[in-house]
Amino acid sequence: MVGTRQLRIKQPQSIAQMVVERLREAIIDGHFGLGENISEDKLAETFGVSRTPIRDALLQLQQSGLVIVRPKRGTFVFSPTLADVEILCEYRLMLEMQALRLSMTRNHGDLTDAIQSAVTAMTAALEASDQFAYARADAAFHRAFFDLCGNRLIRDAYTVAEGQLGAIRSSLSVAYGQPGDQSYAEHKQIAELIAAKDIDALAAVMDEHVWRTLRVARDALPEDAGSRRP
Structure with a gap:
């Protein structure tokens, strides 16, 4: 039946x-x-x-x-201030590192493949000077951490901020011309460290990578007294 x-x-x-x-x-x-x-x-x-x-x-x-x-x-x-971006960066770094640890443990092969596919898309976008394609590939790169972490609550928690993060990322890419000028090498490095399962080195690179958003935003977004990070 x-x-x-x-x-x-x-x-x-x-x-x-x-x-x-x-x-x-x-x-x-x-x-x-x-x-x-x-x-x-x-x-x-x-x-x-x-x-x-x-x-x-x-x-x-x-x-x-x-x-x-x-x-x-x-x-x-929405129009974020520097304080808003700082809060998003703190939230993002906390979630991404935990998602990375879980996805590397539970689905390392699939994660490596998904990350490499995103890097390939970034490379093509850079060669075509397509800032929108680069931003989408960037989003797919980070989304893979959550899609493969095996924890729906962590995945859903990221969804709360994912749209705002993507819009800020695109806005800063437009403001600074070529997409990924400063972050492309970091994405490649992160991909290599994921393949090597080097979580300690990943933590250091991810910290630099995530907080780059705030540093770049300082010249593009309004100042705000709530921003605490130098």
């Missing part, structure tokens, strides 16, 4: 969910700048839908921290 689960009909995505995914991708890729106003009317026209699914989508993106709704002013892409 065929199991009832096999007979279930897969529900199509709602229009709002499709808009959420496309908008999220556009913000992370840098097609919308940090702090940029997002017009509901223009989005509705662009997507060929009514304003209702647009509003639903923006509400979801607000809950994930990618947009901010300001009463009587409109909806804007």
Whole structure:
């Protein structure tokens, strides 16, 4: 007898969910700048839908921290300060190192393959001077730590900040021209250390790599009294 689960009909995505995914991708890729106003009317026209699914989508993106709704002013892409970036870096480093330890222990072969694939994509993006492709490959590089760590709670915890981190990464890549000018060599070094299972050396390189975001951001984002790291 065929199991009832096999007979279930897969529900199509709602229009709002499709808009959420496309908008999220556009913000992370840098097609919308940090702090940029997002017009509901223009989005509705662009997507060929009514304003209702647009509003639903923006509400979801607000809950994930990618947009901010300001009463009587409109909806804007989030605009982080240096203090915000510092908090994200602390959160990211803590989670990435734990995810790395677990994925290296549980799925080392698959992790090595995924990381090398991302480095190959970064190389191609650099050669093509494609900052958006580089940012996507960069995101895939770090996402592999979580996809292969075997712990859904750690993976879900990273998802909370992943969109904001991706948007900041893209924004800084745009501001500084060629993508990955300073971080590409670190990605290659991280890949080599993962292959060698050298967790101590990885910790040192990851610390330098993650905090580079804050150092680069100092010239691109507004100062904030809450920033503590020199």
